[in-house]
Amino acid sequence: MEIRVSQFGHNRQTPLLDTIHNPADLRKLDESQLPQLAEEVRLDMINAVSRTGGHLGAGLGVVELTVAIHHVFNTPDDKLIWDVGHQCYPHKILTERRDEMRTIRQGGGLSGFTTRKESIYDPFGAAHSSTSISAGLGYAVARDLAGKTNNVISVIGDGSMTAGMAYEAMNNAGAMNSRLVVILNDNDMSIAPPVGALSAYLSRLISAKPYQSMRHLAKEIISKFPPRLETAAKRAEEYARGFFTGGTLFEELGFFYIGPVDGHDFSHLLPVLKNVRDCGFDGPVLIHAVTQKGKGYEPAEKAADKYHGVSKFDVVSGKQEKTPPKAPLYQNVFAKALIAEAKHDDKVVAMTAAMPSGTGLNLFQEEFPDRTFDVGIAEQHGVTFCAGMACDGYKPYATIYSTFLQRAYDQVIHDVAIQSLPVRFIIDRAGMVGADGVTHQGSYDLAYLGCIPDMVIMAPSDELELMNMVATSATIDDKPSAIRFPRGEATGKVDLPERGTVLEIGKGRVLREGKHVAILALGTRLADCLEAADKLAAHGYSATVADARFAKPLDVDLVKNLAANHDVFLTVEEGSIGGFSSLVSNLLANEGLFDNGLKFRPVCMPDIFIDHDSPAKQLEQAGLDVDGIFRKAMSALGQEVAKSSSSIA
Ligand SMILES: Cc1ncc(C[n+]2csc(CCOP(=O)(O)OP(=O)(O)O)c2C)c(N)n1
Ligand SMILES: CC(=O)[C@@H](O)[C@H](O)COP(=O)(O)O
Numbered sequence: 001m002e003i004r005v006s007q008f009g010h011n012r013q014t015p016l017l018d019t020i021h022n023p024a025d026l027r028k029l030d031e032s033q034l035p036q037l038a039e040e041v042r043l044d045m046i047n048a049v050s051r052t053g054g055h056l057g058a059g060l061g062v063v064e065l066t067v068a069i070h071h072v073f074n075t076p077d078d079k080l081i082w083d084v085g086h087q088c089y090p091h092k093i094l095t096e097r098r099d100e101m102r103t104i105r106q107g108g109g110l111s112g113f114t115t116r117k118e119s120i121y122d123p124f125g126a127a128h129s130s131t132s133i134s135a136g137l138g139y140a141v142a143r144d145l146a147g148k149t150n151n152v153i154s155v156i157g158d159g160s161m162t163a164g165m166a167y168e169a170m171n172n173a174g175a176m177n178s179r180l181v182v183i184l185n186d187n188d189m190s191i192a193p194p195v196g197a198l199s200a201y202l203s204r205l206i207s208a209k210p211y212q213s214m215r216h217l218a219k220e221i222i223s224k225f226p227p228r229l230e231t232a233a234k235r236a237e238e239y240a241r242g243f244f245t246g247g248t249l250f251e252e253l254g255f256f257y258i259g260p261v262d263g264h265d266f267s268h269l270l271p272v273l274k275n276v277r278d279c280g281f282d283g284p285v286l287i288h289a290v291t292q293k294g295k296g297y298e299p300a301e302k303a304a305d306k307y308h309g310v311s312k313f314d315v316v317s318g319k320q321e322k323t324p325p326k327a328p329l330y331q332n333v334f335a336k337a338l339i340a341e342a343k344h345d346d347k348v349v350a351m352t353a354a355m356p357s358g359t360g361l362n363l364f365q366e367e368f369p370d371r372t373f374d375v376g377i378a379e380q381h382g383v384t385f386c387a388g389m390a391c392d393g394y395k396p397y398a399t400i401y402s403t404f405l406q407r408a409y410d411q412v413i414h415d416v417a418i419q420s421l422p423v424r425f426i427i428d429r430a431g432m433v434g435a436d437g438v439t440h441q442g443s444y445d446l447a448y449l450g451c452i453p454d455m456v457i458m459a460p461s462d463e464l465e466l467m468n469m470v471a472t473s474a475t476i477d478d479k480p481s482a483i484r485f486p487r488g489e490a491t492g493k494v495d496l497p498e499r500g501t502v503l504e505i506g507k508g509r510v511l512r513e514g515k516h517v518a519i520l521a522l523g524t525r526l527a528d529c530l531e532a533a534d535k536l537a538a539h540g541y542s543a544t545v546a547d548a549r550f551a552k553p554l555d556v557d558l559v560k561n562l563a564a565n566h567d568v569f570l571t572v573e574e575g576s577i578g579g580f581s582s583l584v585s586n587l588l589a590n591e592g593l594f595d596n597g598l599k600f601r602p603v604c605m606p607d608i609f610i611d612h613d614s615p616a617k618q619l620e621q622a623g624l625d626v627d628g629i630f631r632k633a634m635s636a637l638g639q640e641v642a643k644s645s646s647s648i649a
């Protein structure tokens with residue numbers, strides 16, 4: 001069922017959105033028509049996302065801003081760069097992709113973020129936060145070098161403004177004095193309520209009454225001045241601003257600060273955007289737009305998370321179609337395990353980089369509020385913050401998704417591993433993540449951690465093993481350790497104890513004995529390995545199936561034994577090339593275990609970027625499902641088996 005504009009009490013105006021194919025059409029509209037267009041875009045997005053699921057709240061908060069930017073600026077010649085990009089649904093509706101919105105985040109469909117290969121209106125790909133100012137500055141400098149005159153607009157949220165990269169970019173932009181428009185989309189939300197001093201600062205900016213009235217007065221004056229007198233008016237306003245606030249943080253960084261402006265009010269937005277476009281600013285400008293995440297859709301406005309990420313839902317009630325989970329989520333099993341350890345050890349502390357619910361730390365925080373730290377979107381700081389706590393005897397759990405830990409790689413090596421600090425890395429979303437696609441795949445953590453000396457790297461095959469590995473990590477006080485596990489539901493096939501059992505470090509386990517093929521699995525692919533062994537048996541081949549448990553240190557005796565007693569040796573991991581299979585093949589090579597003709601086959605992700613689809617489809621395409629593992633073994637045995645239709649491995 002869909003909702004129509006008329007349902008929202010609007011009079012029966014002629015629909016506008018049907019006449020808008022791209023921003024050039026939008027710019028033909030009179031400014032007085034833009035509120036209606038915005039409402040139609042808002043409803044179109046609600047209807048589309050109700051069928052697909054995806055990111056909703058952020059997009060609802062930028063509908064007017066998106067319409068205003070495309071109306072004032074000459075996109076795509078003027079470059080519009082979104083930060084994170086999860087709020088880009090209104091942008092996609094207005095940039096020739098309205099008809100494809102129902103394919104968003106599905107295999108072969110639109111990406112849920114901006115992406116260059118998808119549209120000329122997406123000048124820069126996003127999805128990891130806080131990149132837009134850097135990319136915008138790059139575009140601005142390239143423009144100046146080429147003698148071009150287009151505008152560059154970067155839209156960044158208040159949450160994304162908590163990452164260091166944003167300040168690196170502003171610091172450089174201010175110094176270079178490049179003509180760049182940054183729009184701070186301040187909805188006072190990240191995924192969770194925002195944290196950090198910046199959030200409080202922005203609130204002060206918004207609430208400063210004298211500042212607001214004076215600024216409003218100054219803006220009213222400016223908007224009346226003819227362009228040729230802008231400079232004088234600008235200086236007057238700058239003085240007013242400085243007088244009331246001593247200049248904003250952004251001005252100290254070299255930006256001309258304009259705001260706060262109401263990001264939902266075209267009578268605020270349009271004159272400011274037009275002034276910025278026409279006033280001939282010769283340096284960077286920051287427009288502070290105040291918006292509401294979830295705006296215009298009551299279920300989203302009322303929700304604690306403002307419907308940041310939603311499954312399919314009923315548009316009238318807002319009720320999401322949540323299929324009851326068949327098993328606990330891995331993130332919640334982790335939280336259960338960590339709570340159990342923290343009850344026995346008051347040195348256990350935990351850090352998240354703005355992802356409390358996604359990591360399960362929201363549950364840990366309920367039990368131990370004083371031992372839970374949300375550092376904002378600041379993975380680099382978060383890792384070294386944990387290193388500092390580890391130096392002084394604490395047991396910090398740095399809980400960061402695999403893809404977002406990429407942001408803090410140097411900190412893992414330089415600040416943690418070289419100093420042998422016992423930071424525990426809890427790496428959720430390791431492996432295929434499904435709809436978030438290529439930017440969020442947890443593909444590389446085994447590769448990027450596996451090459452670091454003296455790290456313990458674990459991967460549980462199920463939720464019980466995860467609890468055991470958390471208990472094991474709590475005992476590792478002389479070096480860093482990491483536990484990586486996939487997004488979503490566990491198996492639901494094992495009973496969970498109150499507290500995990502400590503494992504012997506570097507020891508794997510054999511689950512099934514065979515003689516033709518050895519399959520050494522790392523992580524949750526173990527279940528499919530056992531099924532593949534059943535298929536091999538049905539074809540007359542017996543397989544030994546083992547669970548490595550540890551990527552580092554490897555169980556050397558187990559690897560040697562498997563190699564010595566089988567003609568075919570497979571490793572299976574839900575990770576990229578260069579991960580577990582490389583560690584095993586490196587050992588086999590150095591021990592001369594290839595010399596007797598051992599047929600070694602790594603089963604891992606293909607060396608390509610894997611786009612959005614369902615996790616099952618992604619695993620099938622990668623050859624990491626039962627059929628793929630079975631085919632790889634049969635091929636090594638000299639028995640070629642036809643691929644499934646979608647497999648690319
Ligand atoms: C480097 C990085 N860390 C974490 C995330 C996960 N994430 C996606 S959106 C978001 C919150 C962004 O807040 P804000 O920029 O204020 O945008 P809003 O959702 O409020 O519009 C976070 C933490 C990310 N995309 N990138
Ligand atoms: C946009 C973004 O980066 C986050 O919202 C991310 O999509 C969350 O991922 P999960 O849904 O796996 O928690």
Ligand SMILES: [Mg+2]
Pocket residue numbers: 157158159160185186187188189190
């Ligand atoms: Mg925000």
